[in-house]
Each structure stands twice: as C-alpha cells, then as structure tokens.
Amino acid sequence: MKDFITEAKKILIGNRKDGYTLPTNNKLYPAQWNWDSGFIALGYSYFNLKFALEEIKTLLRGQWKDGMIPHILFHDLNTNYYPNHSVWACGNKIHSSGITQPPVLAIILKIILDKNKIKDKEISKIKNIIKKIKKYHEWFIKYRDPNNSGLVSILHPWESGYDNSPLWDEPMNKIKVEKNLKYKRGDNKVVNPKYRPLDIDYDRYVTIKNHLRKNKYNPKKLYNKSLFNVVDVGFNSIFLKANKDLIKLLKKFNLKYKDLQKYISHSENKIIKLYDKKKNNFINFDLKNKKKIRIPSITNYFVLFADLKDKKINNKIIKSLKKHNTKGKFFFSSVKPNHYKFEEKRYWRGPIWINCNWIIYQGLKNKDKNFAKKIKKKTIDLVKEKGFHEYYSYKTGEGFGANNFSWTASLFLDLMLER
Ligand code: GLC
Secondary structure, eight states: OOOHHHHHHHHHHHHBOSSSBOSOSSSSOOSEEHHHHHHHHHHHTTTOHHHHHHHHHHHHHTOOTTSOOOSEEOSOOOOOOSSOHHHHOEEESEEEOSSOOOOOHHHHHHHHHHHSOOOGGGHHHHHHHHHHHHHHHHHHHHHSOTTOOSOOOBSSHHHHSOTTOGGGHHHHHTOOOOTTOOOOOOHHHHSOGGGSOOHHHHHHHHHHHHHHHHTTTOHHHHHHHOSOOEEOHHHHHHHHHHHHHHHHHHHHTTOOOHHHHHHHHHHHHHHHTTEETTTTEEOEEETTTTEEEOOOBGGGGGGGTTTOSOHHHHHHHHHHHHHHHTTSSSOOBSBOTTSTTOOSSSTTSSOBOHHHHHHHHHHHTTTOHHHHHHHHHHHHHHHHHHOSOSEEOTTTOOEESOSSOHHHHHHHHHHHHOO
C-alpha cells in the first residue's frame, strides 16, 4: 500500500527553502505566501515542530511597522513571477506585496500549541509570536474597519485568497483599466491559461495594485480611496474565528486581551446579518459601489468556522450547505454547480480546494459530527485517489493547477493524524 503520509511529508520538505516553504515546487508561486504558510506550519507540526514555528517566524519577520503581514514575501528576488518585488516596491526588512491575506495564524498557532508541550525556555519566543499576531489583528480593526462596523474590508481580490472567485466580478467590472498598462503575466505560461484568470481580470488586478502603490499603501487613506472595497463573509468569518482563538492564546500566556473581546461581540452580531434568512443565502457588500453581492460561494460557509452562538442559524446554514453539491462523488465545489458563473476547471470558479474543505470541516466538528466525518473522509479519499494538487474538478476529481501543493499535503496530514 502506498504510504501517503510519508509522501505528504516529502512534499513539504521538498518545497522547503531557508526557513519558509513554497506553495508548490513548480514555478507558479516562487515566494512565501501568508495563509499558505499558516496551513504549512500545521502540517510540519506533526513531524517537525521546529520547522512549524520557523515557518511562522519567517512570515512574521516580514510584518510591516504598522502591523500588516503581507500576502507575499519575496525572499528570492530572481524569479519570473509577476507582480514581483520591484513592481510592488515595498516591504519591511523583506521585500513584499502591499496587501494582506486571510489571517489564519492565530488559528493555526492555537492548534499547534494545544497539541504540543512548549519548553519553558521557548515560552518568551511564543509570547513574542502572539504579540505580533495581536498587532496584525489590531491593524485590521484600525485600518480595515475604521468606522467600527464590526466587519473588515478587503481592498484587493487577492486579499481574500480566493483570488478569481465570481464574488468579485461585479466590483471588478466597475474598475477602469489603467491607460497604457504594460506588464507580462507569468502564471499562464506555467499553467494552462484556460484554468487561470482572464486577461481582463489580470488587467484589473494590476490596475488596483498600481493604484495602491500610487497611494504609498497608506492604510489610513486607502479604506476610502481604494478602487476595490468589499466586505466578504468568508474573510470576516476567518477573522472572527482568529480573534476568538487569539483571545484564548492571550489568556493562556497572561497577555492583555480586553479590547479584542469587545470587537468580537460586535463582529458576532454583524456577521449574522450577512446571512439572509428569507432567501437562505449570504450577502457580501461591495462598499465601494454600495451594492450587495449574492454568489453561492463555498467560502460563505466559512461562517460555520466562526462558531456563531446562534444554534438555529447554524442549523439552517448546515442544511443549506448540504444542498451545495454533496450528492456527487466529490465535494465541495467552490461555486455551486448550478450557478451560471460556475466553471469546472478555472481556478476559484468551481473546483474543489482542500483548504476550503478543511475550514468547513473544522467548523462542523462541534455542530454536526456525522457530516464532519463525511467531509473528512471524502477529502482524504480525493487526495489519495488523485494526488496532491492545487485544486480538483468536482465532477471527475481530476487535479489541476500546481502539483505537489504544500497546503494540500499539510492539511491532508492534519486530517489523517489529528487526534
Ligand atoms: C493563489 C491562490 C492563493 C494562494 C496562492 C499561493 O494565488 O489564489 O490563495 O495563497 O495562490 O498558493
């Protein structure tokens, strides 16, 4: 029998560089990515705690003075990736992008610390990590929710981590592409362009990025000025869960937590309102254009991960999740298959992603054990049958995008080895 656990570990080690790990070993993503590193650290924690903590520490070394942790850190400057360090032209200590990604670090660190005993001499280092994560969360509250609405905004589709989701289509359509825009994509030379974002989308991504740069990535200005400003259910669910876990970490290590507690209650009340009970769907807000977005994206169900106290709502949401696409052999498709925006093979517009399954599985463990078990089994079977890919067709299970994908390997390890 094939030893999948050894294979998963090998993938991580194979993608590992000096203190951090690439998302994959091909040329598609030649840098350190924020939420990838979180998931990757969890994988390492099953066989090398030192690598796990190093992954997080390296990411934190790139934290900006204001508290933001960038979505990409460019440790190696000599790559074909676009947009590279020179066009972002920013960073603190390490060249970076000027935007962030879903803040999973507190969540991951809590899981790691719950299952590992930390030596006394390591405690001050861990406290340091926690303080830096707290600063990151405070940055979100201060700059991404300056009106204290209880919900944070993302200012670029890439900040969501589900870069090419149809969730962003309407706000993106409003963006006028910069005149004389000149750049060369790298991604569609490595992966079949049919599975990657369209050129027009890329033009808009780059336009937003350039605009952020022109404004010197100034977080005070950009909440109001950015060309893109969306309140996303999935992103806010991750942030709420991360805040809840951060509080537990702060308490455990006798650090201050009171301010954060207030924000959590506030978010909890607001996030529930993004669920439309009557229509049984979720509302994402395009704040820039003052429009509601209703797309049946699997990321809306991240709300289960946020552990809302309202059981009735949770049960309704679970019922609706069961109708997303659980009848087929493989799930969850990133967009509901009967929706007109669904595409089987283009990334984030239909395929299955292991991190989405993992997040939803975590959210269901304490709410619907049987369903959680089913998700776990399906996810493990998919990887065993098809390999460690970036994403998969929900129809056939076929793998697409990058191979030897780090977070697929990591989260597979977690699903296989968790107690
Ligand atoms: C893609 C994904 C993003 C991920 C990155 C590296 O850009 O959309 O979520 O972090 O690749 O794997």
